[in-house]
Amino acid sequence: MRMASGKGTTSQSGPSGPPSVGQALRSGAALERAVLAVDVACFSLQDGKLDLLLVRRSDDPFAGAWALPGAAVGLDEPLDDAARRALVDRTGIGDAYLEQLYTFGEPGRDPRGRTVSVAYFAILRVRPEDLRTGRGVDAATWRPARDLLPLAFDHGRIAHYALWRLVQKMEHTPLGFHLLPEQFTLGDLRTLHETILDRRFDPSNFNRQALARWDLAPVPGQRDRRTRRPARLYRYIGARDVPGTPPDVSPVRSSK
Amino acid sequence: MRMASGKGTTSQSGPSGPPSVGQALRSGAALERAVLAVDVACFSLQDGKLDLLLVRRSDDPFAGAWALPGAAVGLDEPLDDAARRALVDRTGIGDAYLEQLYTFGEPGRDPRGRTVSVAYFAILRVRPEDLRTGRGVDAATWRPARDLLPLAFDHGRIAHYALWRLVQKMEHTPLGFHLLPEQFTLGDLRTLHETILDRRFDPSNFNRQALARWDLAPVPGQRDRRTRRPARLYRYIGARDVPGTPPDVSPVRSSK
DNA sequence: CAAATAGTGTCTTTTAGACAATATCCC
DNA sequence: GGGATATTGTCTAAAAGACACTATTTG
Numbered sequence: 001m002r003m004a005s006g007k008g009t010t011s012q013s014g015p016s017g018p019p020s021v022g023q024a025l026r027s028g029a030a031l032e033r034a035v036l037a038v039d040v041a042c043f044s045l046q047d048g049k050l051d052l053l054l055v056r057r058s059d060d061p062f063a064g065a066w067a068l069p070g071a072a073v074g075l076d077e078p079l080d081d082a083a084r085r086a087l088v089d090r091t092g093i094g095d096a097y098l099e100q101l102y103t104f105g106e107p108g109r110d111p112r113g114r115t116v117s118v119a120y121f122a123i124l125r126v127r128p129e130d131l132r133t134g135r136g137v138d139a140a141t142w143r144p145a146r147d148l149l150p151l152a153f154d155h156g157r158i159a160h161y162a163l164w165r166l167v168q169k170m171e172h173t174p175l176g177f178h179l180l181p182e183q184f185t186l187g188d189l190r191t192l193h194e195t196i197l198d199r200r201f202d203p204s205n206f207n208r209q210a211l212a213r214w215d216l217a218p219v220p221g222q223r224d225r226r227t228r229r230p231a232r233l234y235r236y237i238g239a240r241d242v243p244g245t246p247p248d249v250s251p252v253r254s255s256k
Numbered sequence: 257m258r259m260a261s262g263k264g265t266t267s268q269s270g271p272s273g274p275p276s277v278g279q280a281l282r283s284g285a286a287l288e289r290a291v292l293a294v295d296v297a298c299f300s301l302q303d304g305k306l307d308l309l310l311v312r313r314s315d316d317p318f319a320g321a322w323a324l325p326g327a328a329v330g331l332d333e334p335l336d337d338a339a340r341r342a343l344v345d346r347t348g349i350g351d352a353y354l355e356q357l358y359t360f361g362e363p364g365r366d367p368r369g370r371t372v373s374v375a376y377f378a379i380l381r382v383r384p385e386d387l388r389t390g391r392g393v394d395a396a397t398w399r400p401a402r403d404l405l406p407l408a409f410d411h412g413r414i415a416h417y418a419l420w421r422l423v424q425k426m427e428h429t430p431l432g433f434h435l436l437p438e439q440f441t442l443g444d445l446r447t448l449h450e451t452i453l454d455r456r457f458d459p460s461n462f463n464r465q466a467l468a469r470w471d472l473a474p475v476p477g478q479r480d481r482r483t484r485r486p487a488r489l490y491r492y493i494g495a496r497d498v499p500g501t502p503p504d505v506s507p508v509r510s511s512k
Numbered sequence: 513c514a515a516a517t518a519g520t521g522t523c524t525t526t527t528a529g530a531c532a533a534t535a536t537c538c539c
Numbered sequence: 540g541g542g543a544t545a546t547t548g549t550c551t552a553a554a555a556g557a558c559a560c561t562a563t564t565t566g
Contacts, residue, residue, distance in 0.1 A: 229518045231518055231519090
C-alpha cells in the first residue's frame with residue numbers, strides 16, 4: 001500500500017512542456033481547447049427529507065436554470081480540491097464528505113464546446129447557516145432529491161446517478177454516519193436509512209443489525225430527550241466486515 | 257478504517273495561483289494545455305490465472321516501461337469510444353466488456369504536464385490470436401494480474417484499483433460471464449470465481465447458489481467432455497436480484 | 513392512566529456452510 | 540473395476556424477518 005505515486009513517478013526527464021505532449025499519445029493537440037470541470041451532487045438530510053444542493057446559474061448557457069455547483073479545474077489543481085472549492089465558492093458549504101462519482105464527457109453536453117466533467121458525490125450533516133449564495137450564482141438552495149426540476153446541461157442525469165450511488169453505498173458502507181451528528185440515537189440512524197433507502201425497518205431487527213454491523217459506543221449517562229422515553233445516545237466508532245475501500249482511491253480525505 | 261488518501265495532496269493553489277474562478281468557468285482558458293487521456297485495465301482468464309493486458313512503451317517518458325494501453329481522447333470523441341479505440345489500436349483487442357473505472361488527475365502524474373486520465377476497466381474471454389502489437393508500442397502481452405512489475409506513470413495504482421473493483425463486482429454482479437464462452441459448465445463458473453476471488457467454494461453449495469442467483473439455461477443434450485464424468489452445459493440468461501445498473505451510466509454498450 | 517416511543521425476547525423462515533452419498537464417465 | 544469429477548441430498552449453523560411484550564417517559 002505504498003503508492004504515493006503521482007509525484008513519485010515524476011521522472012527527471014521532463015522538459016516542462018515539449019510540443020510533443022500529445023504526439024506520443026496521439027493527437028493530444030486536438031484537445032487544447034477542451035475544458036475540464038467538476039460538478040458536485042451534494043446531499044443532506046433536512047426535516048426527514050433527502051435534499052440535493054442546487055445553484056441557479058447567472059450566466060449563459062442555461063442562465064437562470066438550476067444546476068449542480070461546479071467549477072473549472074485549475075491547471076495545477078487536484079480534482080478533489082477543485083470539487084471542494086466548487087462547493088465552497090458556490091454555496092459556502094465547506095465540510096462535506098466527498099467522493100469521486102463518474103466522469104461525463106459526451107461531446108455536446110456543453111453547447112460551448114467539449115467539456116469533460118468529473119462529477120463528485122458529497123454528503124454532509126447540514127447546518128442551515130452554512131448555506132450562502134456564492135460567487136457566480138444567483139441562488140443556492142436545497143431541493144428534494146427525489147423530485148427535481150429539469151437541470152442545466154446533463155446535470156439531471158448526474159444527480160440521478162449520484163442518488164443511485166448513495167442508495168447503493170448506504171446499504172454496505174458507513175456512509176450514513178456523515179449525515180448524523182456526533183451523538184445520535186438508534187432511532188435517528190433508522191430514520192436516516194428509511195429516508196434514503198425509502199423503505200421501513202422493524203426497529204427491533206434494525207437495532208440488532210446495526211449493533212452487529214457497526215461499532216457503536218454508548219455515551220454513558222447522556223440520553224436524548226426529544227422523544228417520550230429518552231433514548232440512549234451512541235457515537236460511531238467503526239465498521240465490521242465492510243467491503244473495504246480501495247487503496248488510496250475512493251474516499252477523499254476530509255477537509256479541515 | 258478511514259483511509260488516509262495516501263500522500264495527501266499537499267499542493268493547493270500552487271505557484272501559478274488559480275485565476276479567478278468564475279472567469280475560469282466561462283473561459284476555460286486555464287486548461288488550454290491539459291491533456292485528456294484514457295487508460296484501460298483489461299483482464300482475462302488464461303490457464304486458470306488472472307491476467308492483465310500490458311503494453312511496452314516505445315516513446316518517452318517511460319520508454320521501455322510497461323504500461324496500460326491508453327490514448328489521448330479526440331476532441332469530438334466520446335470517452336467510451338476512446339477507451340475502446342485505445343484497446344484496439346494498441347493491442348488488437350476489440351470485443352471486451354468496458355466500464356468506466358475512475359479518473360486520475362493528480363498534477364504531476366505525467367512528467368510532461370497536466371494529464372487527466374479517465375481509467376477504464378475491461379474484461380473479456382481471451383482468444384490468443386486476438387492479441388497483436390499495435391501502434392505506438394513495442395509489445396503487448398498478458399501478465400499475471402496479482403504479480404505486476406512496476407508500471408509507467410501511476411498505472412500500477414490504476415491496475416491495483418481495477419483489480420479491487422473486479423473482485424467487488426464479481427461477488428454481486430454477472431460480470432464473470434464475460435469471461436466465459438457462450439456455453440459453460442458449473443465447474444467452469446466455479447473455477448472462475450475461485451480464481452478471481454482467490455478462495456475455494458464447495459461445489460455443491462456453489463452450484464445451488466449459482467442456480468438460485470443467475471438464470472442459467474441448461475443446453476439440452478450437449479455435455480462437456482473435458483472431464484471424467486461429462487458435465488452439463490449452461491448458457492447465461494440473466495440475473496435475479498442484482499443491484500441493478502444505474503440509468504444510462506455504468507456499463508458501456510457492447511461494441512460490434 | 514393513556515399515549516408514545518425505546519428497548520427486549522422469541523419464534524419462524526431463509527440462507528449459508530459442511531459434508532455424506534450416489535452417478536457417470538475414462539482408463 | 541478403480542479413479543476422478545459431476546450431481547444430489549441431508550444436516551446444522553447463522554442470519555433475516557415478523558411480531559409480541561415490557562419499560563419509561565409526558566401530559
